[in-house]
Amino acid sequence: MEAVCTFCGNVCDDVEFDVEKQKGKRFCPLGLSKFQKKERIKSPMIDGKEVSYEEAIEKAAEILVNAKRPLLYGWASTVNEAIRLGVILTEIVGGVYDQCASVCHAPGTLATIEEGLPGGTLGSVKNRADMVIFWGSNPMEAHPRHPTRYSVHAKGYLIKDRKDRKVVVVDVRRTRTAKLADKFIQVKPGYDFAVISALRAIIKGEDIEVDEVGGVPKEQLIELAEDMKNAKYGVIFYGLGVTQSRGRDRTVENAIKLIQLLNRTTRWIIWPMRGHYNVVGAGEVPAWEVGYQYAIDFSRGYPRFSPAEFSAVEMLLRRDCDAMMVVASDPAAHFPRKAVEHMKNIPVIQIDPFPNLTTLLSNVVIPSAVAGIEAEGTAYRMDVIPLRVKKLVDSEFWSDEKILEELLKKVEELKG
Amino acid sequence: MHHMLWIKNGIVIDPKNKIDGEKMDIFVKNGKIVEESEVKKDECKVIDASNKLVVAGGVEMHAHIAGSKINTGRTMRPEEMRVVRQTANKLRATVGRVLLTSPAIGYEYARMGYTTAVEAANPPIGSLHTHEELDAIPILDKAALPVFGNWHPVLKFVAEKDFEKLKAFIVWALERTKGFGVKVVNPGGIEAWMYGKNCRNLDDEVPGFGITPRDIITSLIRANEELDLPHSVHLHCNNLGNPGNYQTTVESIKLAAGFKNDKRQVLHVTHVQFNAYGGSSWRDVCSGVEDIAKTVNSMDNVTIDMGAAIFGHATAMTGDAPFQFVLHRLLGAKWSNKDSEIEGGAGIVPIMYLPKNPVHALQWAIGLELGLMVDSDKVVLTTDYPNGGPFTEYPYVMAMLMSKKMREKELEKVHQYVQKATNLPAIDTERTLYEVIHMTRSLPARILGLENKGHLGIGADADIAIYNINPNEIDPSTQYEVIDKEFRRAAYTIKAGDIIVENGVILKETWGRTFWIDARSKASPEIIDSDLNEFFNYYSIKRRNFGVKEEWIRNPERMGVR
Numbered sequence: 013m014e015a016v017c018t019f020c021g022n023v024c025d026d027v028e029f030d031v032e033k034q035k036g037k038r039f040c041p042l043g044l045s046k047f048q049k050k051e052r053i054k055s056p057m058i059d060g061k062e063v064s065y066e067e068a069i070e071k072a073a074e075i076l077v078n079a080k081r082p083l084l085y086g087w088a089s090t091v092n093e094a095i096r097l098g099v100i101l102t103e104i105v106g107g108v109y110d111q112c113a114s115v116c117h118a119p120g121t122l123a124t125i126e127e128g129l130p131g132g133t134l135g136s137v138k139n140r141a142d143m144v145i146f147w148g149s150n151p152m153e154a155h156p157r158h159p160t161r162y163s164v165h166a167k168g169y170l171i172k173d174r175k176d177r178k179v180v181v182v183d184v185r186r187t188r189t190a191k192l193a194d195k196f197i198q199v200k201p202g203y204d205f206a207v208i209s210a211l212r213a214i215i216k217g218e219d220i221e222v223d224e225v226g227g228v229p230k231e232q233l234i235e236l237a238e239d240m241k242n243a244k245y246g247v248i249f250y251g252l253g254v255t256q257s258r259g260r261d262r263t264v265e266n267a268i269k270l271i272q273l274l275n276r277t278t279r280w281i282i283w284p285m286r287g288h289y290n291v292v293g294a295g296e297v298p299a300w301e302v303g304y305q306y307a308i309d310f311s312r313g314y315p316r317f318s319p320a321e322f323s324a325v326e327m328l329l330r331r332d333c334d335a336m337m338v339v340a341s342d343p344a345a346h347f348p349r350k351a352v353e354h355m356k357n358i359p360v361i362q363i364d365p366f367p368n369l370t371t372l373l374s375n376v377v378i379p380s381a382v383a384g385i386e387a388e389g390t391a392y393r394m395d396v397i398p399l400r401v402k403k404l405v406d407s408e409f410w411s412d413e414k415i416l417e418e419l420l421k422k423v424e425e426l427k428g
Numbered sequence: 429m430h431h432m433l434w435i436k437n438g439i440v441i442d443p444k445n446k447i448d449g450e451k452m453d454i455f456v457k458n459g460k461i462v463e464e465s466e467v468k469k470d471e472c473k474v475i476d477a478s479n480k481l482v483v484a485g486g487v488e489m490h491a492h493i494a495g496s497k498i499n500t501g502r503t504m505r506p507e508e509m510r511v512v513r514q515t516a517n518k519l520r521a522t523v524g525r526v527l528l529t530s531p532a533i534g535y536e537y538a539r540m541g542y543t544t545a546v547e548a549a550n551p552p553i554g555s556l557h558t559h560e561e562l563d564a565i566p567i568l569d570k571a572a573l574p575v576f577g578n579w580h581p582v583l584k585f586v587a588e589k590d591f592e593k594l595k596a597f598i599v600w601a602l603e604r605t606k607g608f609g610v611k612v613v614n615p616g617g618i619e620a621w622m623y624g625k626n627c628r629n630l631d632d633e634v635p636g637f638g639i640t641p642r643d644i645i646t647s648l649i650r651a652n653e654e655l656d657l658p659h660s661v662h663l664h665c666n667n668l669g670n671p672g673n674y675q676t677t678v679e680s681i682k683l684a685a686g687f688k689n690d691k692r693q694v695l696h697v698t699h700v701q702f703n704a705y706g707g708s709s710w711r712d713v714c715s716g717v718e719d720i721a722k723t724v725n726s727m728d729n730v731t732i733d734m735g736a737a738i739f740g741h742a743t744a745m746t747g748d749a750p751f752q753f754v755l756h757r758l759l760g761a762k763w764s765n766k767d768s769e770i771e772g773g774a775g776i777v778p779i780m781y782l783p784k785n786p787v788h789a790l791q792w793a794i795g796l797e798l799g800l801m802v803d804s805d806k807v808v809l810t811t812d813y814p815n816g817g818p819f820t821e822y823p824y825v826m827a828m829l830m831s832k833k834m835r836e837k838e839l840e841k842v843h844q845y846v847q848k849a850t851n852l853p854a855i856d857t858e859r860t861l862y863e864v865i866h867m868t869r870s871l872p873a874r875i876l877g878l879e880n881k882g883h884l885g886i887g888a889d890a891d892i893a894i895y896n897i898n899p900n901e902i903d904p905s906t907q908y909e910v911i912d913k914e915f916r917r918a919a920y921t922i923k924a925g926d927i928i929v930e931n932g933v934i935l936k937e938t939w940g941r942t943f944w945i946d947a948r949s950k951a952s953p954e955i956i957d958s959d960l961n962e963f964f965n966y967y968s969i970k971r972r973n974f975g976v977k978e979e980w981i982r983n984p985e986r987m988g989v990r
Contacts, residue, residue: 014972025973026970096564104516124503124504125505128504128762128763128765128777129500130763131765132766132768133553135553135768135769136622138966139966161968169966245623279621281767296499296557297560299502300502300529300530300564301531302529303524304506310516313515313516313521317506317509390556396496396554398554398555398560399969400556400973
């Protein structure tokens with residue numbers, strides 16, 4: 013059956029999956045392993061005891077209503093319809109909404125707040141980009157089909173052949189993606205900001221007056237700057253190598269300024285390589301519903317945005333939440349140990365198809381259908397292109413949307 | 429919900445039905461306006477509208493209210509979200525200064541007595557996103573206009589002069605995007621932007637296609653008219669935002685000559701304020717309204733909307749990506765850009781209109797000149813939200829159009845440059861209440877082809893606004909403050925027969941419909957089937973995944989074309 017993959021931010025919409033035979037076509041190994049059968053949470057549970065959906069939802073509602081400041085976190089691996097209900101639920105219980113971006117691509121959002129986001133869709137890259145730079149991103153391992161579908165080998169309106177395109181990888185180590193590239197530039201860890209500043213200076217026609225910047229020889233920088241100036245349509249795809257190393261949002265901001273500069277004489281765009289298949293939706297939906305993308309507090313009855321206060325990790329480290337609901341994510345596996353410790357001390361509700369470390373410390377566990385296989389809904393690819401992910405097979409599991417709808421009803425009932 | 433309403437003793441202004449300040453009763457049943465004999469009076473909910481103005485709900489025909497542009501605007505401007513309009517209670521919390529959240533958009537329009545709003549520029553591949561956001565806007569009836577003017581299939585069929593295929597493509601695209609009409613933004617200019625260029629004149633060549641903006645506009649008007657769609661081509665002209673651009677606008681308007689439609693205009697030119705500049709640089713820029721007004725007034729098949737500029741904050745967001753880059757450079761402001769597949773692009777830049785800035789004062793004056801110098805049957809009140817400013821300032825614009833005295837007072841506060849660069853100080857025209865109601869209701873409804881909107885005749889949708897204004901007693905010329913105040917908060921807003929607002933307070937949240945145009949009776953997309961397959965080689969998604977199904981929309985309403 014024709015499917016839309018719900019693993020990474022590529023959201024490949026050309027795949028096929030045969031549920032009976034458990035066989036897929038055109039999938040990458042990461043996507044296929046998500047679609048193939050694996051261990052599931054078998055039943056709703058309260059404190060490890062199997063219960064019905066209704067009982068688990070009632071208990072979850074009680075926890076959320078009785079909490080002074082619940083944290084509702086996750087959302088990157090579910091569909092917009094569920095996310096929207098989650099945002100409204102957070103508003104009603106006066107809690108805090110946060111999503112996975114706060115521990116990965118949020119610095120890119122902060123940079124957008126400073127300088128905007130001069131970008132384009134992946135189709136623009138495929139059709140027009142004669143120069144592609146992967147900066148601190150490694151699609152061969154994180155987004156395996158990105159190079160063939162969109163960026164390296166993809167053929168389009170103006171780009172007819174791999175030879176029509178120059179591919180550069182800038183990273184701290186020679187990644188698998190670097191092997192695809194025409195040029196690899198190795199930066200000393202933490203020196204991306206300086207390298208970008210040097211490129212800006214050179215492109216402006218200034219002399220950088222040093223022999224190397226961040227481990228990159230001056231001649232190599234000048235050559236890269238020339239290539240960038242001479243490109244007709246270039247793109248920088250940046251990844252966690254930029255957002256989670258020294259400089260973070262400031263580095264992204266600097267890169268955006270570089271793009272602004274290049275657009276005075278030619279065309280360039282920049283775009284983040286977003287991870288989970290709908291982490292973009294987890295930011296876009298709250299943006300239209302309540303005005304912000306992440307780290308949103310409703311304790312005053314209206315939304316407030318403050319990443320340093322209302323990001324999930326910060327909330328947990330300060331022990332600022334007295335209950336937590338985790339939807340489609342695994343913070344217990346990825347958050348700092350101190351943050352996870354607070355999760356052990358407060359009631360935790362989990363909604364997820366698959367058991368993970370968070371399951372082990374959750375008081376209420378609600379299994380859900382896998383979006384893209386057992387449930388449909390809308391997801392946003394990394395470039396905010398909306399795609400409807402499909403339901404391929406019936407399931408006894410409730411969809412995230414249905415669970416949240418019932419939970420919302422229950423909460424409204426309890427609050428009167 | 430009361431399924432029957434009796435609006436008693438109101439003073440009705442209903443331009444479509446030529447009613448000007450008559451004391452009348454209006455009856456509502458099942459969401460429609462009906463004859464008195466249709467209702468049982470003792471079962472009616474009675475609204476006492478004595479000494480109050482009763483009009484149709486306002487119709488917003490051009491605002492950016494849903495989709496990737498406004499949402500990127502929200503994301504890049506958290507500073508916009510610190511204005512709290514309403515805390516969460518039985519209704520949603522709403523925030524936003526000029527850029528509003530989706531719930532706030534629905535509530536604020538309804539508070540003003542507006543009940544229908546059209547998203548003015550939908551990037552086709554983002555249609556599902558646009559519809560998700562429209563679905564998050566409560567109360568209003570809605571629609572979205574997909575953008576066509578830089579879409580490769582359009583450029584190709586125009587180049588081949590293949591009108592049958594062009595028509596088939598429009599029909600296919602409206603069905604797939606669940607779109608309402610043919611929006612054209614800087615035709616050819618966005619394709620040129622992909623090469624770092626623009627098409628500022630009607631005869632500039634579009635790179636790669638051997639055609640010009642002139643070809644695109646005339647071909648799309650012809651195709652739109654042969655399909656006889658409810659709405660005409662809706663054009664954002666080339667050369668937007670540049671001194672001297674009024675000439676391009678006049679030339680573009682004249683392209684409508686030779687086309688005719690008995691029901692409506694054949695070309696709607698939008699947010700003309702941004703396309704009405706004379707002079708040759710920012711140093712000698714001046715108003716170009718006189719020539720534009722003369723041209724529009726001399727033609728019987730063109731309408732415009734103002735795109736008025738309001739002093740204060742705004743966010744420029746348009747499909748006109750090359751212009752947004754120019755604006756970013758001009759202001760030194762942050763800038764978002766989105767090149768979109770083979771469809772076009774968009775840009776977003778924050779802006780603030782300052783009364784003491786000569787250019788901003790000029791823009792403010794030009795918007796008003798358009799509302800005063802163009803026939804009131806041809807110009808709709810808009811701010812091109814959020815480009816010219818917030819739609820919540822419509823009452824200010826209405827009051828300004830109705831009162832020379834108010835204009836004189838306001839002119840004292842703005843840069844003196846407008847005294848020599850515009851005609852505004854010399855204009856004596858004062859729009860009547862009747863004219864302003866037409867410019868905000870019956871006219872936009874007629875332009876859009878929404879027969880049941882914008883009036884109070886039998887069979888119309890029961891979208892009604894009641895204001896604490898007595899048309900027979902008020903003198904808007906001197907009592908402009910009353911006009912400005914009362915149109916901000918309706919005494920009642922009734923949507924589809926439901927009382928939504930009372931004394932400016934939202935009582936309940938309802939969900940309106942989303943109109944889309946099905947013209948498959950006029951042309952079959954089958955003839956472009958293989959062309960479409962070819963085009964989708966240049967998309968990054970499969971053809972089968974392009975578009976929106978009706979069941980994904982909350983309350984879709986298909987409007988067939990006969």
